[in-house]
Amino acid sequence: MILTCSLWLLLAAVNRVNAQTSPVDPDFASLKQQLQAKNFRVLLSPPPQRGAYGLLNAQSRTIWIHPLTFELGIAVPVIVHEAVHAAQVCKGQGQLAPLGVTAEPLVYARPFWLRYGEIHRRDLEREAFTIQTQPNRIALVSDYLNQFCPSS
Secondary structure, three states, X not given: OEEEEOOHHHHHHHOOOOOOOOOOOHXXXXXXXXXXXXXXXXXXXXXXXXXXXXXXXXXXXXXXXXOHHHHHOOHHHHHHHHHHXXXXXXXXXXXXXXXXXXXXXXXXXXXXXXXOOOHHHHHHHHHHHHXXXXXXXXXXXXXXXXXXXXXX
16 A cells, blocks of 8 residues: 655645754654664655655555655655554554554644545544644654564
8 A cells, every 4th residue: 555645735834833854854864764774765756656745655665755845844744644654554564554543633634634535544644644743743653663663
């Protein structure tokens, strides 16, 4: 299953106060390193799906982060979103499985995850949007990765 994140308006609103992110952003770099330690390949290149800023291929354990996200200042929430999906892959042992996140995403994120018609996919996206919009998003996703993904 391939999941995408092409919601730069939402992400830009969440990061309005953040400075422009670059590949050397410490949060981005630490999360990228953690994903790689969990056997995910993180590529800083346009995803193979047109219009996507981030994408995860569960079978190949590959995550794409579009370089444009750095210019837009949304690279950190995009990698957090995809890292949530990575934790879901680990929990489901290769298939995406909900992590059990009980919090709801911010109100303005609702239209983005509610647009998914299939209830399982909607729940997966709700979790990713919930975590990416939290002020402690790096700690949250790191905890989920540590809980469900063994290190190599």
